[in-house]
Amino acid sequence: MSLEAVVAGVSHQQPIRRELTHRAAVAEVFVTSLATRDTGGYLAGAQLPRMHAYYGDHTGAPARLHDPLLIMETARQASIALTHEFFGAPLDSAFLVRTFNGAGVRGVAWETTPDPTNLVLAVDVPRVHHQAGAVCGLDMVLEISCPAGPLMTVDGSFSWTSPDRWSRLRGAFRQSLELPPAVGPTVAARPVPPGTVGRENRRNVIVGAPEQFGAAVRVPLAVDPLHPFLFDHHLDHVPGSVLLEVARQSALTLLDAGSANPQLLSVTSRFDRFAELDLRTECRAEITARTGDLTTVRCVIAQEATAAEIDLTFLDGREPG
Template sequence: MTTTISRPSGVHTIPRELVHRIAIAEVFVTSIAARSEAEFVTTAQLPRSHAYFGDHTGGLEFRYDPMMVMEAARQSGMAVVHSYFGIPFDRAFLLRTFNGTAAAGPVWEIEAQPAELELVTRITRLYKTDDALTGLSVEVEVTRRGVRMLSVDSKFSWIERKQWDLLRRNVRKAAGLSDLFTEALPLGTRATPAEVGRQLASNVVISSPRTAGDATIATLVSDTNHATMFDHPVDHVPGSLQIEACRQLGVSALNSRTGCGTAALDSVQSNFTGFLELDRPSEITATVVTVDDGHATIRATIDQFGRTAAHFELGFTLPFGARSDR
């Protein structure tokens, strides 16, 4: 472990390279400290408005987005890895799982001041290759003024850049693509913002949904010019964009089934098993599993080249008045 970084909470954000961001405005973590070799405390501040995370409808624009808090938790994990485990900045990271469960209640309300969060990050498992640390499993408990907001757990690993380059070349070659990614597909036609619970067209990440039996299907829209989703250049579809695509498809599917308007995301279970290329189309398929007593669950997959690259289960709280199927 390296020397503890000591920064006063709320004064300024930690260095952006610690959380894999280029834009300082996208850094939420404001301090980091170690309690032990396996437990760390970070603080974060959430802005009251955000062009991407704050863009919702149905009253959700007055509440913080769980995906924003999960991003703060992701940043906390990255800061711990670099600051306390000495992992170099040139390593390439692979996200394996990323899960979150939100608490209910007024803790999510946007107030007159930015939300100040405390995040306790616990290392639950170390992964080693030839005695070198190459991955972690972590749990992050997020609170606001001592009230639980969100529980997150994830598994991720990292490899040297030369290994990454070889891996990506081999994956693309197996798919019949050129060795190097150069340009994403044209955007295509997006769904209307109202279909997916957004106000701004620029934040819509799927095509207009269609139904096939019990399934709702859409094509992924990857806008590599988006300031938040593509804060820095990448050669594949980021995991956070995949989750957002499933959320938007789930919102649409639930509205069609129950007339609930914009359902509120309250849990995410994700398992990433392969890369999604930016220069080939990806198809998202969502199925409503349960609708019961104001809560709904959907399962979703994202497919490319005829194989599934990621699996998701998302939970939603339905607005009052949409308690059962139509």
């Protein structure tokens, strides 16, 4: 769908209420409007920050481009906000994500400019999940564009539940692992130097030193639960957004981020179970495909068992000459 066909229903004047996006900091709300679409479906507006301490912290070629995980975070915010606004999910709902995918579109739209980048998200809901006659989950597809062209198609499947049911669910899961009800101290490795994973700020490094394992690497989690963006509010587990970054940084240890400057283009992810903060977490990363200038890395994140499987496709970002 063209940007012109939907832009009339979108505003970029100010952020929506932060509680609709499950963010604590107003500065971390990127969605600016929500609306229904005359032809069916929904619309959201968003504005990308011109500089961001986490999403803007990259070296080499990726430093001049919008971060695909920023686009996916914007889609996550819009999806949750639309669920509250149009599907009756209470604001205190806890969300469970099953799949979350982003297919990037090559083109100049990824290049950052001195001006803020306004996004239009055209949203369709191909499936509504019900439980006991009530809506409890959605499958969503979001076509995301900016004035320079299309950026990414994001899709996902998720459900929501009440705080009481969430507490019971979390308690039962931790009991199955023979862990106490309350989350203990975070188990984290020593972070690798920032340049190893294409970062400048050491606070944005969340993986430890890789260990070679045949053609793959095993990378331990080195997450800081006090990170002001990744843990914008208190969480009792490692959230999906952090697992995506764990996968990216693990893949970058394999792809030589310091010299090759690989640019993340697409993500496919499936989340099977909770990742606990107080258990050692490891990501096994292995190259599964090379086609032209594209490389795909499969990441399996595990504790006692597999918590998530994430495939990332990178574009070779090496400078010519």
